[in-house]
Amino acid sequence: MRRLVFNxxxxxxxxxLAMAQLPAHKGIQAAAAxxxxxxxxxxxxxxxxxxxVIGDSxxxxxxxxxxxxxxEKTRRLSNFxxxxxxxxxxxxxxxxxxxxxxxxxxxxxxLDRGVKFYAALGNHDNTNExxxxxxxxxxxxxxxxRKADVQFFxxxxxxxxxxxxxxxxxxxxxxxxxxxIAYLHHPLYSSGKRHGSDMDLRTVLEPILKxxxxxxxxxGHDHVYERVKAQGGIVYFVVGNSGQLRSGGLGMNGIKxxxxxxxxxxxxxxxxxxxxxxxxxxxxxxxxxxxxxxxTAGGIASAP
Amino acid sequence: MTVQRGVWTGxxxxxxxxxxxxxxxxxxAKQQARQAxxxxxxxxxxxxxxxxxxxxxxxxxxxxxxxxxxxxxEEIVARQHTMAARIVAQRAGAMEGNIFTPAIRPYFERAINxxxxxxxPGIQASLECITPxxxxxxxxxxxxxxxxxxxxxPPTILLHIPKLPPELEYRIVNRDLLLxxxxxxxxxxxxxxxxxxxxxxxxxxx
Numbered sequence: 001m002r003r004l005v006f007n008x009x010x011x012x013x014x015x016x017l018a019m020a021q022l023p024a025h026k027g028i029q030a031a032a033a034x035x036x037x038x039x040x041x042x043x044x045x046x047x048x049x050x051x052x053v054i055g056d057s058x059x060x061x062x063x064x065x066x067x068x069x070x071x072e073k074t075r076r077l078s079n080f081x082x083x084x085x086x087x088x089x090x091x092x093x094x095x096x097x098x099x100x101x102x103x104x105x106x107x108x109x110x111l112d113r114g115v116k117f118y119a120a121l122g123n124h125d126n127t128n129e130x131x132x133x134x135x136x137x138x139x140x141x142x143x144x145x146r147k148a149d150v151q152f153f154x155x156x157x158x159x160x161x162x163x164x165x166x167x168x169x170x171x172x173x174x175x176x177x178x179x180x181i182a183y184l185h186h187p188l189y190s191s192g193k194r195h196g197s198d199m200d201l202r203t204v205l206e207p208i209l210k211x212x213x214x215x216x217x218x219x220g221h222d223h224v225y226e227r228v229k230a231q232g233g234i235v236y237f238v239v240g241n242s243g244q245l246r247s248g249g250l251g252m253n254g255i256k257x258x259x260x261x262x263x264x265x266x267x268x269x270x271x272x273x274x275x276x277x278x279x280x281x282x283x284x285x286x287x288x289x290x291x292x293x294x295x296t297a298g299g300i301a302s303a304p
Numbered sequence: 305m306t307v308q309r310g311v312w313t314g315x316x317x318x319x320x321x322x323x324x325x326x327x328x329x330x331x332x333a334k335q336q337a338r339q340a341x342x343x344x345x346x347x348x349x350x351x352x353x354x355x356x357x358x359x360x361x362x363x364x365x366x367x368x369x370x371x372x373x374x375x376x377x378e379e380i381v382a383r384q385h386t387m388a389a390r391i392v393a394q395r396a397g398a399m400e401g402n403i404f405t406p407a408i409r410p411y412f413e414r415a416i417n418x419x420x421x422x423x424x425p426g427i428q429a430s431l432e433c434i435t436p437x438x439x440x441x442x443x444x445x446x447x448x449x450x451x452x453x454x455x456x457x458p459p460t461i462l463l464h465i466p467k468l469p470p471e472l473e474y475r476i477v478n479r480d481l482l483l484x485x486x487x488x489x490x491x492x493x494x495x496x497x498x499x500x501x502x503x504x505x506x507x508x509x510x
Contacts (some may be wrong), residue, residue: 094450099377123453123509126353127473128380130370137374160459162467176418186456194508200426204459223510229404245508 010118036107040077040268049077049147054123055086055185055220059243065078067242067264067281072109074281078268081115084152086220086239087122087185090129099132108214118145120154122185122220144171150271151177153214155184157201163270165208173214179271181296183218184211189236191259192222193251209234215295216276224249224261225280227289231255235293237278260288335402346411350466357492361485364390370453387488403493405485412465412481416467416498419464430458432504435509437451439496441449449490452477453509474479 002220042063043049052071057064092098107117111134119135121232130137137143141156142164153171156164173225187195188202188209209217210232217236223246228236233304241264250261264283269276274296361446368386371379404412420427435452442449449464457474467476468483475482480499 006504092451094381096378096381099380123455125454126384126489127454128371128384128489131374131383132377133373133375139370158454158456159462159473161462163462165459194510198456200423200428200430200458200460201456202422204463246510283325284412 042270044278045272048270049150050270052080052083053218053267054242055089055239055241057243058102060092063264064243065106067167068106070283083117085119086183086218087120088124089119089197091124121156125294142162143234148181153177153182157184157186179212181216182214185220187219187238189228190238191251192257193249223264227258228255229257258289346408350408358471360394361488377391388490391488392445400444400494402494415464419461423460427458427503433508446491
């Protein structure tokens with residue numbers, strides 16, 4: 001089973017190496033996408049898979065719009081072409097206006113550029129959102145999709161029942177993707193003071209994720225950003241502050257590797273070969289966390 | 305002679321103990337068999353009632369096909385309301401306990417107890433955050449309460465209670481187990497106080 005090596009100290013080295021390799025790829029992809037842009041620390045390698053991650057975004061207020069605008073600025077620099085939504089996409093969702101007010105309008109700049117969104121359901125999402133075309137759920141509460149060598153497993157953590165578990169095992173079993181990334185709303189690991197780790201969900205889900213070699217899990221629910229120390233070979237992120245925010249909401253429970261709880265933010269991720277690069281950007285455009293995760297055949301070396 | 309009598313007495317006592325133990329075992333086995341039979345009946349009765357509801361749900365669908373890719377929130381919400389109105393009309397006389405009947409309830413109680421036995425701390429932690437809802441607002445055929453989140457139903461509980469067809473799901477509000485029509489966002493039935501009190505429960509439903 002392929003496992004991860006996570007080493008934040010190698011971030012600079014990885015970035016440097018990636019930059020050094022760029023000339024060899026020139027001419028394959030647009031030059032604008034090949035150069036690391038100002039403010040972007042991702043290597044922007046040719047042929048890489050690039051996406052953004054948001055969570056608890058559907059507040060419909062000015063902060064959500066500002067995050068969306070910052071995402072569009074970042075997209076121009078990094079050329080990500082899809083966005084993962086880890087739930088609570090529409091607070092409300094019971095009136096027709098919510099869809100426009102809490103999603104369509106704020107994310108219009110990205111939607112207009114053809115950026116696709118792939119949503120997971122949160123506890124504030126009406127199940128009927130699965131039929132909302134811009135969320136690309138195809139009417140399903142849980143689903144899977146693949147981009148190059150990366151497969152995404154989108155889970156409905158509100159309702160992890162037998163059929164969903166069987167489906168997940170089946171999808172993971174038949175997946176041939178090098179990278180397996182799961183995302184869901186409720187966190188298996190979180191230092192959030194408001195909710196924290198969901199222990200029942202962890203009991204049921206974690207063994208499956210471990211057994212089938214999932215490398216990264218993206219979560220929301222706690223209105224903060226957190227990168228959790230690798231747990232059993234899996235790196236967990238909480239991205240629950242792309243619209244909502246619980247200022248000072250990160251606690252101290254020993255699992256936190258990095259965190260941000262003073263403003264809203266989103267993540268940009270790039271996957272190339274055995275490397276996953278991430279950069280977390282606040283609504284003001286500040287990089288609040290960044291690093292690289294390396295996929296290897298051996299076990300995991302946790303951060304020093 | 306005395307030793308022989310002692311051996312005989314011991315053997316007799318042992319025989320009595322064995323007889324009593326066997327009788328108890330037999331009683332337990334009978335009880336278990338009776339319980340299994342009762343459970344099978346309850347489950348069959350529950351599934352039968354669920355199938356009846358699903359037929360009703362399907363009867364409400366003609367002319368309003370499933371939405372799998374609409375760009376309009378209006379269309380999605382309108383479908384939900386139409387489905388709800390049609391189902392409510394078909395179940396005009398629906399009463400609490402129509403599906404979670406008094407005969408079915410003990411089966412669910414045992415199933416939920418076995419979930420707690422498996423992971424009580426995890427279940428309790430998962431149910432800590434709530435939005436309290438007025439119990440009177442929770443009635444059969446009423447809409448799922450507005451502005452109340454669709455709080456997670458702990459997986460360990462879901463894995464112990466009967467599976468449902470996709471038209472329906474279980475939700476927990478307050479300490480009640482609700483049966484909810486997913487598309488119509490409608491409360492189909494309620495089993496009150498099905499869930500154990502949660503120590504340290506707090507309003508933190510965000």
